[in-house]
Amino acid sequence: MKVVNSHKGIFHLLTRVYGLEAHSSTDRGLNAVMYAAEMISFLNGLADEMKGRSPLTEGFDPPYTTVHVGRIKGGTAANITPSYCEFEWDFRPIPGPRQEEVMDRFKAHVAENILPKMQERSAEHAHVETTLLSLVPSLLPQTGSTAETLVLALANQNDVTVVSYGTEAGIFQATGGVPTVVCGPGSILQAHKPDEYIALTELCACDEFLGRLLTVMKISG
Structure with missing residues (x-):
């Protein structure tokens, strides 16, 4: 039941790559x-770059923007050049400016460096x-907001914390201008795995x- 006043954002994307099917022996x-795979390699390089940056905000674990490819699908047989591949990926930016940086740089790299090579083979x-x-959207800290003050008192807490996962709180704050914090039972350490649980x-x-x-x-009503 910790009180969270800031979390990372989430950008969830799907990239579709279209090519030309042929027998693999022809190289046509x-x-x-x-x-x-080239695009994913570029994302991996961006992930390494983000790790090497100085933290913008203290307290996040890990203290940098993460980049992750979670699903890939493509091809029909080992001896057939695949004409289609797709992969789902996300990145979770630290709260602050340039939230779209990873997405923008990925799109620019594909347009400037990968797509031209593909078009040379088959425009x-x-x-x-x-x-x-x-x-x-990332949840930005609003120290001393009405939400933070109220929830700290209700949770019998003196301090706030930050987390690396995302919640609807970022949406309420960004689109509705609503002072927002997050507080609830359980831990992210037990989430998204077999036998999820919340302690009694x-x-x-x-x-x-x-x-x-x-x-x-x-009382207030």
Whole structure:
């Protein structure tokens, strides 16, 4: 039941690479999988670059923008040059300026360095498209906001913390201008894995928190 006043953003993207199918022995095809691999290699380089930067904000673990490719699909057989490949990826920027940097640099690299090579082999079939599937803005700290003050009191906490995952809080703040913090039971260490769980002690603490919130709402209402 810690109080979170800042978290990273999430950019979730899908890149589709189109080539030309042929028998692999002819070398006349346009290999969508191999060009997709070049793009993923570039993303891997960006990930390494982000790790080497000085932290913009203290407290995040890891303290840098992360870049991750989570799914890839392409090809039909080992002896057929694949005409299509797609991969899903995301990056999670530290709160601050240039939130779109990774996406912008990726698109520029593809347009300037990879797509021209593809078009040399087959201008008719070479095509790359990257779609932003979802976006969660970073949650920026608003020290002393009404939300932070209230939730710290309800949670019996004196300090706030930051987290590297994203929540709807960033959307409420960015689109609605609503002072927002995050507070709830459980830990990210138990999330997105087999046998996810929330400790009973955390659920009890949350129940007590909600009881105090109802009391405050009755008084103020």
